[in-house]
Amino acid sequence: MNRLFSWLSDRLKLPPILHHLLDEAIPGGASWIYIFGSVTLFLFLLQATTGTFLALYYAPTPDHAYESVKFIQEEVPFGGFVRGLHHWGASAMMAAIGLHMLQVFLYGAYKPPREPMWIVGVFLLILTLTFGFTGYLLPWDQKAYWATQVGINLVGSVPWIGGTLARILRGGAELGALTLSRFFAIHTLFLPWLIMFLIAGHLFILRRVGPAGPWDKARAKRISEPFYPKQVFMDAVAMGAVFLALVVLVNLFPAHLGDPADPTDTTFRPVPEWYYLFYYQLLKYSEGPWEPVVTFVLPVLFFAILFAIPFLGRKRERSPARRPIAIGAGALFLVFVFTLLGLAMKETAALKKTDPAVERGRAIYAKLACAGCHRIHGQGAQVGPDLSFVGDARDRDWLIAHFKDPQALVPGSIMPPTRLPEPELEDLTRYMLSLKKG
Amino acid sequence: MVNDKSSSSRRMGGNKKTAEVTRRGFFGKTIAAIMGLIGFGLGIPLFGYAVLPTLKKREEPWSEVGPLELIELNRPKELEVVRSSSSGWMKSNTVRSFWAYKKPDGEVVAFSPICTHLGCGYRWSDADQQFLCPCHNSVFDLEGKVLAGPAPRPLDTLPTKIEGDRLFILYQEFKAGLPKKEAI
Numbered sequence: 352m353n354r355l356f357s358w359l360s361d362r363l364k365l366p367p368i369l370h371h372l373l374d375e376a377i378p379g380g381a382s383w384i385y386i387f388g389s390v391t392l393f394l395f396l397l398q399a400t401t402g403t404f405l406a407l408y409y410a411p412t413p414d415h416a417y418e419s420v421k422f423i424q425e426e427v428p429f430g431g432f433v434r435g436l437h438h439w440g441a442s443a444m445m446a447a448i449g450l451h452m453l454q455v456f457l458y459g460a461y462k463p464p465r466e467p468m469w470i471v472g473v474f475l476l477i478l479t480l481t482f483g484f485t486g487y488l489l490p491w492d493q494k495a496y497w498a499t500q501v502g503i504n505l506v507g508s509v510p511w512i513g514g515t516l517a518r519i520l521r522g523g524a525e526l527g528a529l530t531l532s533r534f535f536a537i538h539t540l541f542l543p544w545l546i547m548f549l550i551a552g553h554l555f556i557l558r559r560v561g562p563a564g565p566w567d568k569a570r571a572k573r574i575s576e577p578f579y580p581k582q583v584f585m586d587a588v589a590m591g592a593v594f595l596a597l598v599v600l601v602n603l604f605p606a607h608l609g610d611p612a613d614p615t616d617t618t619f620r621p622v623p624e625w626y627y628l629f630y631y632q633l634l635k636y637s638e639g640p641w642e643p644v645v646t647f648v649l650p651v652l653f654f655a656i657l658f659a660i661p662f663l664g665r666k667r668e669r670s671p672a673r674r675p676i677a678i679g680a681g682a683l684f685l686v687f688v689f690t691l692l693g694l695a696m697k698e699t700a701a702l703k704k705t706d707p708a709v710e711r712g713r714a715i716y717a718k719l720a721c722a723g724c725h726r727i728h729g730q731g732a733q734v735g736p737d738l739s740f741v742g743d744a745r746d747r748d749w750l751i752a753h754f755k756d757p758q759a760l761v762p763g764s765i766m767p768p769t770r771l772p773e774p775e776l777e778d779l780t781r782y783m784l785s786l787k788k789g
Numbered sequence: 790m791v792n793d794k795s796s797s798s799r800r801m802g803g804n805k806k807t808a809e810v811t812r813r814g815f816f817g818k819t820i821a822a823i824m825g826l827i828g829f830g831l832g833i834p835l836f837g838y839a840v841l842p843t844l845k846k847r848e849e850p851w852s853e854v855g856p857l858e859l860i861e862l863n864r865p866k867e868l869e870v871v872r873s874s875s876s877g878w879m880k881s882n883t884v885r886s887f888w889a890y891k892k893p894d895g896e897v898v899a900f901s902p903i904c905t906h907l908g909c910g911y912r913w914s915d916a917d918q919q920f921l922c923p924c925h926n927s928v929f930d931l932e933g934k935v936l937a938g939p940a941p942r943p944l945d946t947l948p949t950k951i952e953g954d955r956l957f958i959l960y961q962e963f964k965a966g967l968p969k970k971e972a973i
């Protein structure tokens with residue numbers, strides 16, 4: 352290894368490059384607080400790698416997208432692992448970017464001469480959010496379909512140009528094949544080039560202006576340490592920890608794949624990914640004249656302020672203690688976001704309390720292949736009655752009696768008697784009763 | 790603390806046994822260990838993910854042809870069979886044909902419809918009681934043996950089985966032009 356290195360090094364003249372890459376001075380010395388940028392970059396590379404491999408088995412058309420994701424998840428060796436890493440990696444990347452921005456804000460590291468780095472950073476944030484939005488649709492399950500429907504309709508509510516924007520996003524008048532292939536192309540071809548270009552810019556600026564270091568200038572001058580080995584060591588430990596955490600998460604909570612997208616099922620309630628959840632909660636409180644304010648004015652204002660942050664204060668003071676307005680505003684924003692997030696999580700937790708008996712009943716319905724004759728929300732054959740809203744039409748006693756002896760209640764029925772033990776019969780009935788309008 | 794210049798000169802040539810050097814060594818080894826861990830933790834699953842499905846032996850399913858009455862005694866007929874095949878998440882049906890007849894002892898003989906010479910389709914001629922391949926004049930008898938022409942081997946037989954009164958076939962394709970029967 353060493354001999355190979357010196358052989359290459361002789362020819363390619365590596366020492367100056369290594370010196371340039373690794374010996375950059377960190378003012379104030381290495382610190383655990385600086386790991387977030389590296390962790391974000393690591394997560395981006397992880398997303399790029401897992402995403403590239405996912406594309407091996409993925410088909411971006413409505414008639415195959417869901418099946419191909421199911422194939423990855425259930426049949427390809429390590430498929431659940433690769434998809435899970437990509438799924439949780441996206442969330443981890445959002446968290447890492449949030450912490451990275453928080454640290455930069457707290458340290459006043461966006462102040463001159465680092466304004467360009469901050470601006471490129473905000474563009475990177477927007478790109479990452481777009482990655483999240485376009486990637487969400489690709490599994491083409493119910494959640495993907497309906498969440499994207501809501502997202503595009505939000506864009507559609509923008510005054511004057513909203514309708515046109517929504518059509519451009521959808522690739523036409525309705526959410527379908529053109530939307531999926533368009534989102535796939537944006538997610539896997541357009542955005543990666545763009546983000547790599549901007550990441551390179553972000554890092555280029557960092558190397559031109561140097562890291563900011565601690566806000567105490569005297570301290571920054573007193574101590575200086577090269578990037579290698581201590582900062583690289585800290586970054587590596589952080590990356591290793593994040594990777595291990597992701598592996599544990601993927602094994603404990605595999606990426607979910609719901610029912611296939613069904614445009615006719617209006618009972619599905621989409622809940623967005625957690626990093627959009629606070630905004631989703633805000634939308635619930637906005638009615639009537641407030642709606643365009645929340646769907647349009649607020650986001651535009653938010654990103655405008657984000658871009659303007661380096662230019663809002665004239666002073667070069669970086670110590671948080673001497674920037675009460677900036678730190679106060681930032682803290683207020685965080686309290687606001689986390690309150691909304693907390694409220695949203697409380698409400699969705701209440702929403703998800705589906706009866707386990709209903710879930711067991713749904714499993715029995717699938718096991719007995721009832722869909723071979725009956726239809727529920729567009730799924731299944733149309734030989735027997737449509738059961739989409741059977742809970743409104745029949746009561747418990749009727750259903751149980753009918754399962755035991757269909758012909759006794761419906762003369763001439765071709766439905767076979769359901770020979771099930773009492774508890775399973777009860778579960779199946781509970782599932783039937785849950786099929787109601789509204 | 791180390792300043793910029795002395796640390797780089799140490800890495801390039803110096804081998805002074807100072808505390809600084811062993812500290813560098815510890816950091817360097819830990820970094821390499823963590824990177825190796827991530828590399829293997831990611832590399833092995835990704836390799837399995839990309840490669841293992843391609844090594845899976847394709848399992849050819851038995852295809853149902855139809856009732857046994859379709860087959861006549863010592864008189865080959867061209868029959869069609871719907872063969873289901875799957876590629877990844879895609880399942881599709883393709884129609885293939887084959888030649889079959891019944892021997893006096895009840896055994897069913899089935900031939901692949903492809904001439905063993907260059908892969909043309911051949912025909913049974915009732916008048917000649919022979920299989921004739923028109924392209925290059927290969928001739929086979931009822932047993933599939935080569936009687937004349939450039940065909941390098943007898944007609945390829947296909948495995949058949951009978952369940953009740955239904956005939957099943959294991960459809961396969963073989964490489965043409967070889968003296969030995971070899972599945973594609």
